[in-house]
Amino acid sequence: MDKIQFLSVIILSFFLIECKGFKPTQDNLITPSEVVDPATNPTTPDKIALGKMLFFDPRLSGSNWISCATCHNPSLGWSDGLSKGLGHGMLKLGRNSPTIINASFGALQFWDGRAPSLEEQAKGPIQSPGEMNQNPEELVQELKKIPAYVDLFHKTFPKEGLTFDNIANAIASFERTIVSKNSPFDKWRSGDATAVSDSAKRGFDLFNSKAKCILCHQGFNFSDNGFHNIGLKEEEGVIDVGRFEHLPIKVLKGAFKTPTLRDITLSGPYMHNGMYNNLEEIVEHYDRGGDNKENLSPNISPLGLSEEEKKDLVAFMKTLTGDPITVLVPRLPQ
Amino acid sequence: MDKIQFLSVIILSFFLIECKGFKPTQDNLITPSEVVDPATNPTTPDKIALGKMLFFDPRLSGSNWISCATCHNPSLGWSDGLSKGLGHGMLKLGRNSPTIINASFGALQFWDGRAPSLEEQAKGPIQSPGEMNQNPEELVQELKKIPAYVDLFHKTFPKEGLTFDNIANAIASFERTIVSKNSPFDKWRSGDATAVSDSAKRGFDLFNSKAKCILCHQGFNFSDNGFHNIGLKEEEGVIDVGRFEHLPIKVLKGAFKTPTLRDITLSGPYMHNGMYNNLEEIVEHYDRGGDNKENLSPNISPLGLSEEEKKDLVAFMKTLTGDPITVLVPRLPQ
Known part of the structure; x- marks a missing residue:
């Protein structure tokens, strides 16, 4: 990624944070075949x-x-x-x-x-x-x-x-080599209609509409690279202002980075404070519009999802897990 | 290994511990192609x-x-x-x-x-x-x-x-699958005279004679599976009686298991207390006949090795490192 691209992403991230009701479209959903490396550290x-x-x-x-x-x-x-x-x-x-x-x-x-x-x-x-x-x-x-x-x-x-x-x-x-690839979702988007279940397909539609996930989880990496306060409870006595500590703008108080959803089934527990153990709990969180209303992102509000819709969303997220990333344990020098 | 074989090894180990001047021969030096599993837990x-x-x-x-x-x-x-x-x-x-x-x-x-x-x-x-x-x-x-x-x-x-x-x-x-195989030493013993250096070959001769290593480091695994007090110093204030804690026979006071020398270059620091960082320090230890003389094994006494002989012994030990044991990191279930 060159400097201009990098800055564009940053500016876009901030724009998104404050842009209520922004409706992006989900295109470019397949992971690019190459990761862009910085000019200061080209990959070899x-x-x-x-x-x-x-x-x-x-x-x-x-x-x-x-x-x-x-x-x-x-x-x-x-x-x-x-x-x-x-x-x-x-x-x-x-x-x-x-x-x-x-x-x-x-x-x-x-x-x-x-x-x-x-x-x-x-x-x-x-x-x-x-x-x-x-x-x-x-x-x-x-x-x-x-x-x-x-x-x-x-x-x-x-x-x-x-x-x-x-x-x-x-x-x-x-x-930069640790990339999720070839998920059932990718296979489906590449033309294999049988790669994911009907429930997952309905989940993807909900993801992009009623459930509003797309407002932050965009593009092939399912992240806007932005920072949002999604109304998470903290443990008793814990105050974590998140991004605000490094950029003290009110909208960023309690805001944390939008994580990728790629391989999301593998990396629980979830959220910056690890408070949710599974995808079902996350869907419930968003469905009730979050818990802590202080400085809550305007993207978050109760969704009124049915039990079937919740299941569909989880089914969709499960299709984002790619092939195992094979790693041979290296022998280290003495 | 069946019960009789198992008991034989135990009995042989104790015999060795107390048998001054025992001179085994180094045969069966190639690692067996299969590891023997116990009848109570057959490998699948x-x-x-x-x-x-x-x-x-x-x-x-x-x-x-x-x-x-x-x-x-x-x-x-x-x-x-x-x-x-x-x-x-x-x-x-x-x-x-x-x-x-x-x-x-x-x-x-x-x-x-x-x-x-x-x-x-x-x-x-x-x-x-x-x-x-x-x-x-x-x-x-x-x-x-x-x-x-x-x-x-x-x-x-x-x-x-x-x-x-x-x-x-x-x-x-x-x-049982973690086995050192195909070392330069194995290649040499299997007929490839060029697989190890002349120094290593001299080292192997010393290992079996003047340096007396063979008294404990025997067979393809270069271990008698026995327990010996080799005169190691302990850290200030530390008393470690080793095998004696579980079998209180005087000869076992301060005795520890003979480790394999296979892949020995990979697993430093060495000794039960990790006091030596490299093979050279170990050769010096044996050359001076150990440090702590209390209950010292009769196998240990000053060796009078020349500097070249010490180098040869180290060169030999380095030939015991096998091919990298390839391990693909497993993906664990959530």
Whole structure:
């Protein structure tokens, strides 16, 4: 994605947030065959291979025990199966661990959009005292003691070699390969009328009309890359202002990033606070128009869905799960 | 392995421990093509597939965050790369996490041999409060809430279905597939004279003679499955009696299981207390005849190796690393 495209997405996101009653159409619904990489970090096979090793390497953490894959576990939809993540010392974090699947199509990263790219995102949890608790300079020194890594970094990044920036660059390149593909939904949209059930087809119609999901979950990635307050309850005593912390505009108070719905069956529990365990609970949430009405997005209001319509919506969402993303566990250098 | 074979190994192990100057020959050096499974838990493809899922599933732990693969990480030689393991709450454990590689050829499991089989071993860390901190009954109830697991257990174990015993049975069956194969050493012993260096060949001769390694590291798995006190220092204040805790015979005080040397380059740090980071340090330890002389095995005494001989021994050990054991990360049911 070049800068102009990037800025367009940002501007469009903000536009959407405040544009009541906006009615986009669902076109371009098939996942593009290639992920667009940034000019500052073009994808190469070497970067992907190195990034994969780093993603699985617990030595990236201060304890040498937590890897990116611990909380973004390929076995659990590239998330962790927990309502809220755990970090260093196994202490509970404030939010749900987002999936890596299709993160490559996101604009701003994290639930609150505080990172402008996958490269910047990757640097966050590594350094966060509550997550991987690592010092970047110590990490570079530690990895420099592993000759195979030094060689791989020099081969992959001939100019700078092993640096913290390049650790993040390689991880981001690997993450760009984690894409949901070939779902029953895609097969249906590509012409195979039998790929999904009639219930799912009705669900997709509802998704685009009565249920209003499309107002935020748009395009092939089923996300507008925007931030919305959808009226979620927080745990007793918890105040999480979400995007507002980084961009203090009233409409963003309590607003969180619209997650992709691709592979959504794999990455529960759901929502920034992990409060829902299944898709049925999410449909109920939207059907009642949310719970916390303070600063609620105008997109959210009671839907009056029938029980059958709720089932149809869930049936549709289940068609968005693609083929298993095959990952061979890398052998890490000693 | 049937009962008679099993007992023979045990008896032989004890015999070896006390038999000064025993000189076995190194025959049967190629890994057998099949791992022998116990009559009580015959290996089936279904068991292997289910056991693999369970091995990678953090929901086996009380926190739902630690899987078998956390400490027996396929990326790090099926160990964790730490001197001593971490467990629940990220608190340090008392010993180094042993590799799963070739554990199938072991008789007694754990550094202190307290489990008589892989099946019994698998139940230990799951329940240990300091490790996975799980209650077996709660675990079964938790997994019973996951329909795909219920189905898989019924298909795999038609009689009992989902039980704690069958969780362990499936994991053990998977572990029996984790075998080091096709190392340069194997290629050399199978007739390819160019598969290893001359230094490694000299190292193998030393291994079987002057360096006395063969006294404990015997056969294709380079382990006698016995327990020996090799004179390791412990950390300040630590007393670890090893095998003696479970079988209080004087010769076993401070004795630990002879680990396999297969894939040994992958699973450092080494020794039950993880005190050595590389093979060179291990050779130095044996060359000086150990450090702690209390109850030292009669097999251990200063070796008087030259610097070249030490290098040759290390070169030989490095030839024992087999082909990467390929593991596709399983997709776990929600």
